[in-house]
Amino acid sequence: MSLKEDALQDIVSLARHNQITLEEIAQAFNSPQIQAVKASSSVLSKLFGYIGGIFVFAGIGVFISMYWDDFGSAARVIVTLGTGFVAFIMGLVCLADKKYERAATPLFLISSFLQPTGILVMLQEYSSGGDVRHGMLFMAGYMLMQQGATFWAKGRTVLAFSAVLFGSVFFANLFDILGVNEKLIGIIIGTSLLCIAYALNQSKHLAIASFWYFVGAVTLLWSIFESVEKSPLEPVYLGASALIIFLSTYVRSRTLLLVGTISMLLYIGYYTAKHFANTVGWPIALVMIGLALIVVSSLAVRLNNKYIKSN
Template sequence: MTALLVFIVIIVLIGGGIWGWPLLAGLLGIASVTDKAGALNHITQLMNRYDITPDDIDTAFHQQTSARSDADNRSKGDIARTLFAYLGGIFILAGISTYISMFWDSMGSVMRVLMTLGVGYILLIVLVAALHERRYPRLILPLTITSVCMLTSGWFVLIHELYPRGDNWRAATLCVFAVMALHQGALFFKYRRTALLFTSLFFSYGFLEVGLDMLGVPIAYISIALGASVFLVGTALEKTPYKLLAEPALLIGTCWLNSGLFDRIDLFTSTNWASLITGVCIVFTAYGMHKSARYPRLVALGYFLGSIMAYSGLFDLVQNTSIELLYLAVAASGLYACVVLQSRALLLTTVIAMLGFMVYFSEKYFANSLGWPVTLVLLGLAFLGIGALAIKVKQRI
């Protein structure tokens, strides 16, 4: 019966496509427009009705053709110019990199500095010229990245050549990051570009992390402090023209902060508690973004990673204890949270957690008993029930 119904629907759709539209056109009075003569007749009727002359048609036709041609020429010109610019930059960098790798050992100290730091400053001059002229906006990002890479490596090369026997990498990194932060910060305050703000923040936070590490501050406290700072910076960027950086800043800040939190909790308690508490914190962070209707990708990622950490930490805590079934109760309450929060990511981890615990529990307590076949049947029914419940939950989401 279902197959017959599907066949009838297909026939109706095909028939409507073949005969329905011509019939509808005939009812609307445009069935005669089926060939060139009919089209000309219909155009004549429109011209008479709206008092359109052949000169009007000719003018409108040429204007439309000219506008389309200019747009095509501009788009093709922009694409070609951008393509050749990228290809030129790639070949220049490939040539410089190949030359440096081939003759690095035979170069002197001055030549090494010139081939790295000198090239970096040449690229920086080109970047400043492009920023000042404002004629090549698509070249700003690749020029920023290449100049930053060459300048950073060049400053490290200069320090190594000046102090070949030095082994204090923290001091070298601190100096290089300080110089690069000043570079990029000055360029940002002058030209106000998002790429320059990103590089300024990158080197500034790198300088802070290395500096605090040299002062003897534990790395976990550095992560907590700087992660919270990056999170606040990301929140502040939402209301600025540089809100493109807000989402990655919030992601980096959350990960950085919770990594330090995980380390401290692990030190004072255990890895299980650290995983559980950190996972719950990540879920709460995602919940805050969810309530404010911001960044759905970060919300889904937070629910996914946070729930995985929370479920794994909770399972390790209750395993082989008298409260093992508490895990199943928590996972079951997670299904209710999925409906309230309308999160497919949380639904996925919750269903996996429930099914995994059922498999573990049945193998542990019923695998060697005569009731194992019955357990398998009950487990299958449980799987079907959870699967049906998950489908209903997904439909409501």
């Protein structure tokens, strides 16, 4: 498949996911200056919206930190969980009006931080002991249901991000409580995140796909390495790194290519340092590492240009 055909597939996919008609595409091609003005105003609107959100969050944080020791248990819950829930409701209200729609994202981000913090504060203030993991499970489960249901109804990317985040925390704690091996948990969560990132990359939420590709790949590779470290199966990690590089060409992700390449180079350095350090073969090993760096980096550039750059 040529680069042009790949680009056309991406255009068709984006148009379908964002419900863009052929007439709108043709109009955009015929009036590039108008589109440039709209894009510029859109960027400024987002910029001021995020800056405003940062100031609001900073103000809330400073207020809470100044009077935290003076607050009672109820007040601490109200200024964290209560403020976060109000920010969440305000975000929903902003989505109902086109004029204030861009303010929704900063509000949802603020609520996604304050609400779980407030839940943990509430559990700390009013609980009578118990396993901390159960509290984390409750917090993550509540946030997953809230953010997931709202994402299902509103389709906002920021809600997709928080739903994936709290879903990962929920299932990691659930598996830990059930006694699943922590390395197996990492492999399951990492693989799941890679699948979710692939689905996000095929939707209108592709802006957050690279982040979850990175988290999923790092989690998976780290868990595999810990599982096979100092065992005869250690070279399996090298195969996992090669698999990540192969996946990067299939899904056309520079993030996966970067993670796979770096992990492979790190393992080569680790292996040679472990088996050849303080021996006559160490200088030869250094030369081998240098050659491996050149070969792998050259391969990564070729894969990027041939399979990924068109994305």
